[in-house]
Amino acid sequence: MMWAGLIIGFFGLFIIGMGFVWVIRMEYYLGYLWWPYPLAIGILIIIASLFVSNGLISALMGIAGGSFIWGATELKEQAVRAELGWFRFNPNKKPDPPGVKWIKKIGAPHL
Amino acid sequence: MTLQWAGVCLALATFLSIWWGHVGVRILEAKSANIWPPTIALIVAGLALIVYSLFAPNLIVSGVSSMVGITLLWDAFEMYRQSKRIMHKHAPANPNNPRHAALLAQGLATTEDLLDREPTGKPIVLNDQAHSATSNTNVVGDYKKVGA
Numbered sequence: 434m435m436w437a438g439l440i441i442g443f444f445g446l447f448i449i450g451m452g453f454v455w456v457i458r459m460e461y462y463l464g465y466l467w468w469p470y471p472l473a474i475g476i477l478i479i480i481a482s483l484f485v486s487n488g489l490i491s492a493l494m495g496i497a498g499g500s501f502i503w504g505a506t507e508l509k510e511q512a513v514r515a516e517l518g519w520f521r522f523n524p525n526k527k528p529d530p531p532g533v534k535w536i537k538k539i540g541a542p543h544l
Numbered sequence: 545m546t547l548q549w550a551g552v553c554l555a556l557a558t559f560l561s562i563w564w565g566h567v568g569v570r571i572l573e574a575k576s577a578n579i580w581p582p583t584i585a586l587i588v589a590g591l592a593l594i595v596y597s598l599f600a601p602n603l604i605v606s607g608v609s610s611m612v613g614i615t616l617l618w619d620a621f622e623m624y625r626q627s628k629r630i631m632h633k634h635a636p637a638n639p640n641n642p643r644h645a646a647l648l649a650q651g652l653a654t655t656e657d658l659l660d661r662e663p664t665g666k667p668i669v670l671n672d673q674a675h676s677a678t679s680n681t682n683v684v685g686d687y688k689k690v691g692a
Contacts, residue, residue: 434598435599435603437607438598438607438610439594439597439598442597442614443614445615446614448558449562449614465663475555479551479552482550483548483552484545484547486548487548488548489550489603492551492554492607494551495552495553495555495558496555496611498551499554500559502555502559503559503562503563512663513661513662514659516664517667517670518667518668524667
């Protein structure tokens, strides 16, 4: 039997669960404008997974990378949820990410 | 050097299954008069894929079917959560769905997608909660921006 599939599935469940946590916290402390950074982290993890010889580890890295990319697209919606009072709203000024002007021009992705 | 494609395949499976699951749950919940038949179908499909992953011919097929299976189980749970979001006006109700129509008639749901807007950086008070808003609130469309 292929137990690796089950390991991958449960790791995926854990990673999706953690995705909710880091998206909420990142939006609260940093703000949604930081979205390119988790996106870049996700892409880098996926690229790195190509060079890992162990298939299971590569698969787990792929899941983590895919989840980071999804999380990056959720930050904007999370900001609106916080403004609507559905999540804790941080009234303090949030730090601008490096390249904020460029980031504002592109606009945050939302699926 | 041989590249290991398992990671790319699983990344695609993760991203697409979360994305389509996210969108699919909204559509399925909005069109279902009773959420239990699609929820049970999602649970059965999810479990079937997870069982299949144990007998799949290779790691990539096994991993992808297990990952999609897990997200289908998650989506089954999200069907219930989405129905609660409708009741809390956190998601738009479908007036053509009898279950949603009954909530709309009682004023317990809305057809407006409150998330379909750009972040403003300021808390928003909805019109039906406006009595609790402070004097420095601005009406912006159908909602108020506090301290604008």
